[in-house]
Amino acid sequence: MEPLSAEDPVRIGPFRLLGRLGSGGMGRVYLARSAGGRTVAVKVVHAELAAQDEFRRRFAREVAALEKVGGAGTAPVLGSDTGAGAPWVAIAYVAGPPLRTVVGGEYGPLPPASVRSLAAGLAGALEHVHAAGLVHRDLKPANVLLTVDGPRIIDFGIARAVDTVTDGGLTSTGALVGSPGYMSPEQVRGERLTPASDVFCLGSVLVYAATGRPPFGAADSGVHATMFRIAHDEPDLTGLPAELDELVRGCLAKDPAARPTAAHLAAHVEAADPWLPAGLLAQLGRLAARLLDEDGGPDQEGPTARDGATGAEGSAARDGAATEGRTTGGDANGGDANGDAPTGPAAVAEPPGRPRPRPRRGRRRLVAGVVAVVAAAAVAVAYATAGHWDWPGRPGGGTTTAGDEQPGNVVPAAFLGAWEGVLKGTDTAPYETARIEITKGRPGDKAGVYVHVAGERLCMGRSTLVSADDDTIVFGESDVTTSVPAGRCTPAAHQKLTVRSPDVLQWSSGAASATFRRARSGPEAVPAALVGHWDDVPHPDVADPNQDLYSHEVIITQGPVGAPLVRFEQSFPLTDEETGEPLPGGDTVNCASTAVLGGAGTLLVVGPATPDTAASDRACSPSGASSNLRIQRVGGEDRLLLYGMDADGEPGEFSKEK
Structure with missing residues (x-):
């Protein structure tokens, strides 16, 4: 979260602003507090959109429709003014991480029971959304938040309003609204969307939750190639547990009429209780408490308090100019299709002319992890201590150990080098192998180069370091650098390696596991x-x-x-x-x-x-x-x-x- 600037308002409607969560193509998002102390997110629409009467009318109708949804599986609307100079809407603040952060980061793919629970919760939310006359249009892992009570859907409503001021669902540059890796076939073709489109996207989200990979590949393998696969190819369900196959394939039917409705899924998919593994639930609870404490502060205002509508409209205009030329469509791996980007450190600084609360010890080590908000919802996710989640039971308890003298390096020397293992078959008769070469780095660096070889393909790419300590190293999101044949690979999922001996690591990725041993590397790898x-x-x-x-x-x-x-x-x-x-x-x-x-x-x-x-x-x-x-x-x-x-x-x- 960024501090408020001198041009930002201190209030919008009845809400006191605490800081800026993010900004993008549709508007600017603020973290705020109600008079009763409730934490909310307030989105202010950009001036160029606010100047278009048709957009205003559709925005007003859809805010009213969102209010009818009532927050069932979504973040409820707590206030709005669609007639203001800069229209705004306030949404309940959801203190929970996006599915993308949990699966693509240190925890990894969810167990089958949790994926079914996720399906039931999201289907229930979509049922209410569709009943209100809305189609989400951008359901993806970054727009699904995980809370102790269940999943929440965010980031919908505005995208539909944009259709009336653009060309039939396309942006002014001809780009589709949505995220390529999680679109439906009819969305790829630019056809009119129905609730069935959201069900297809739900199927893709479930595959990601269970395997750590989107079923049609990510945008880094080529946006057009990804969209072609969505429209014409069968999904890649490698690693999907068998008990989820029927559920997922039904959602991913190419024919919209062949897909189940959200209401049918909500009625027939049974959720587990508890819906997430105990360790993850405990961490979500601690994170929520930490976030709410971090966002607090005395309600102090100086004599320079500014009018919310005027200040917000000015900031929206500036942000609109700053984002000119942005590509709509988003990152298939979870970047916001509407440009609302993650923000930096979560310490809130007051702008000039306002009293600054005395900071609490330890706050500077909290980092805002993900913000994905577009008019209908907002979230800020903080990472604890060293930039990753301190999962219960993780060796080292969240600490990191430097591998050598390189500044900032957290990879212990014992992990450096190449490691290989057999995923299917035996050491002498392998049918599928994997390899990872680990270099020095810090969390967020591409410190792992992986190679996956199966019967008819070879996939190679780079993996992002999430954390490392004396016993365990974790890699999260990956990108594909080599695919043989071309276009056949999807990014590697979450990978975790644990020391068993100086020359043996235990490797796991979701439900898959294997023994990895040291291997040759460097410019002379061939015996x-x-x-x-x-x-x-x-x-x-x-x-x-x-x-x-x-x-x-x-x-x-x-x-x-x-x-x-x-x-x-x-x-x-x-x-x-x-x-x-x-x-x-x-x-x-x-x-x-x-x-x-x-x-x-x-x-x-x-x-x-x-x-x-x-x-x-x-x-x-x-x-x-x-x-x-x-x-x-x-x-x-x-x-x-x-x-x-x-x-x-x-x-x-x-x-x-x-």
Whole structure:
């Protein structure tokens, strides 16, 4: 939360302002107190929107509709003046973190019972919203707050009013209102939205809550690619617990008519009691108490108190100019589609000319974590002590330990380096592997580089450090840097690694867990014995008179993980489709492809090979599966064995060129 400036009002309506929570494309948001001491958030509309009569009329109608919702699963309206020079609305202050902060930060994906409870609570809230004639249009993890009593939906109402002063649901720049990773197919296509659109978005939110990833990828993989997947592809439900599959798939039906209504979900999805794990509930309670205490202060006003409407209108005009050129649509991973951004330290300083309350000890260490407010609601989330949540039972109790002399580094030296493990299969026959290379850093830094290799894809990216102590390191939000094939990867979810021995870490992400061991890293990650040219060894039990017409070579070069270090070259004759015999004339097909190195532990793991079109003929088939390579001693010489990671089968066998 930012302190009030000299131009900010000290009051808006009956509410005394405490500080500024954020500002964006629709207006400016203030934290305030009512005369009775209730904490509220007041949103003041920008002057350029307030000057448009049609916007004012729609805003007034929708504020009235929000009042009918009555705060059921939402933040209730506590006051408004839609006829003021700068229209405003006051909403109850919700002291709870966004779902995005909890799942994308230190806690990670929620257990299935909590996800079902989340579904029931959000469906109940949407039922009331839809009954009031509203469509939320931007339901996403950043707009869902978690409280002790259940989830709350924020940030809706204004987006619909904007439609009447723009072009059929588009902004003046032609951008859709909403967040690409959490849109519905009809929203992507720019069609008229119904309550069914919110149900689709609810399904996407539930997938994120259960897995830590959006079902259609995030905007960092390309906004247009994400929107195409929403409209045409099936959701990626990797890691979704089986008991949630039917619920989620129903919400994510492409046909709006095939989706359940919010009322149906509210009536048929049973919530657990308690609805969240005990440790998380306890932390939410402590956070709420801490926030309410932080926002307090004596009601002191000097002789320079300013009129709320006039001052707010001026600040709205300035903010509107400052945000000109902003892209509407938001961050698919949770940034506010309307530009209301997170703010900084939560200490409230009084503007010049106003008495400044004496600060309490320890307040400067509280940090406002997330603010996501657009006319219908607001929230400020504080992080305790070192910038992360002090989860009960976490080793170290919230303290951090410096890994070395680097200023601000919190990663212990024991974690530095590369670690690899098998997620599916065994150490000698893996079907899915993961790797993370940890560097020095502070909370918020991209201090982890991960690689995930499955049967038909390789995903690589960077993960944000959340916290680290002597025993545990936690990574939160990630972005994708490499996807093979292109567009197939979604960002890695929350990851937690715990020390078991100097060379072994226990890795977990949601319900998945694995044992990670130290692995090679750096510019020479490939074992020297594997580097070189390897030729196919004919199968000893197969006699083929045309064997000399076929060749298969594997070329392995030295380099780091993440580089295309393995090349496959093949040549074979054109054959008769019926007999399989080479055609007369000796025409030969030449094919080449390369694969990215994804692991350098006990095995060399590579992703799916990508065809080298410049060195390949048209008759070549695209390569498909990831593979792992190892050396085995056969008859006194080294043999390279190549196993596919998509199915069981005999390995390819290669001997090294002399």
